[in-house]
Amino acid sequence: MEFLSRTMTGECLKQEMSTDPWISIPDEVRELYMQAGRPRPLYRATRLEKHLKLKKVRLYYKREDLSPTGSHKVNTALAQAYYAAKQGKTTLVTETGAGQWGSALSYAASLMGLDCVVFWVRNVYNWKTDRRTLMKLLGAKVHASPSKETQTGRKLLTDSPNHPGSLGLAVSEGLEYAEGHDGSVYCLGSVLNHVLIHQSIIGLETIKQFELVDDSPDLITGCLGGGSNFGGMALPFAGEVLQKKRKCQFLAAQSEAAPNLVKGDYRYDFGDVAEHTPLLKMYTLGHKTEMEPIRADGLRYHAAAPLMSALRHHNMLKAVAYPSDEKVIFEAARTFMQTEGWLIAPESSYAVRAGIDEALKAEKAGEEKVICMNISGHGFLDLQAYKEKLGID
Ligand SMILES: Cc1ncc(COP(=O)(O)O)c(C=O)c1O
16 A cells, blocks of 8 residues: 555545545546547447347447547546646556557546656557557657566566567556656556546446436446446446346456456456556456457456456356457447447457347347447557458458
């Protein structure tokens, strides 16, 4: 805790440990949310329903892709940047996997007049050159991780010069960098309680939107790497399930490259490779486990958020892992684009794959069902992956 109080924002740490049922959104953050496009729409996927020949199943999707930098990550980036600026910090330091979190924090830092330093998992840094440009355009310094900026990175590069990097490693580098630079504060993009709290705006809005159309989801699907987009969507609904106000099931879609909820053990583990974080009780594959790179690299994290792990442990959350060649994932994304018209992030395509699979299952069983899919981001800066995976020249 002593280390964390030196490297993280005071208000975020307070929220991390809070037992208050509600934490107010500061007015300034609320205004920033509106500027960033909140509330974000909930759509009925009527064209996708028609394409799948659904008669009994209704499909909806929540549009977190309609965000300035392309994903839900902006929801916590704005809150974290606001609290850091209020505490007099000058620089936000972070890790990023898919690059969506790095872009979101670069954006939030820039709006708050702060500097931003991003450690980006090397194998993604190398191919997402346009997203790198976006971060730099927002004024951020971006390093491929492992990097020469930290002891952890330098050591790894000596042993393995072509190391592809991992989220756990980038977290270690960010924490080490923040501790060594005055005025810096470390901001995490997923996993921790305060991040999921900030993301709960997604589910809170969705509850109201379903009320407006007088419908209610029986099943919510989302992709889950560390757990922030799915936690943000599912937790407000899960709260009502626990209070016996509604019935709803939750299904997390993952990759076999990082099936933390499907194959992990429920135990205490570190959140990063260099063991800087406190031990967190999570479904984990082990913080030193090597995971094969995939195109939806935002899902390649060794453990699931403690809150989502607790839901899983209490049998309120189910999980499925799709093959790491990602064939069926990109096919689902193409179907979604050709029916609903939106190009979604590779990560979000897992939510759609799971939604389609569950819809077809229910339809076959003659079951009436309402399914809601959380679309965590857009795919405009992931076209390289689409070209490669769908063979487009
Ligand atoms: C668009 C998108 N969706 C989902 C994720 C997975 O993270 P989380 O499980 O924290 O939502 C990422 C991570 O980078 C992402 O960029």
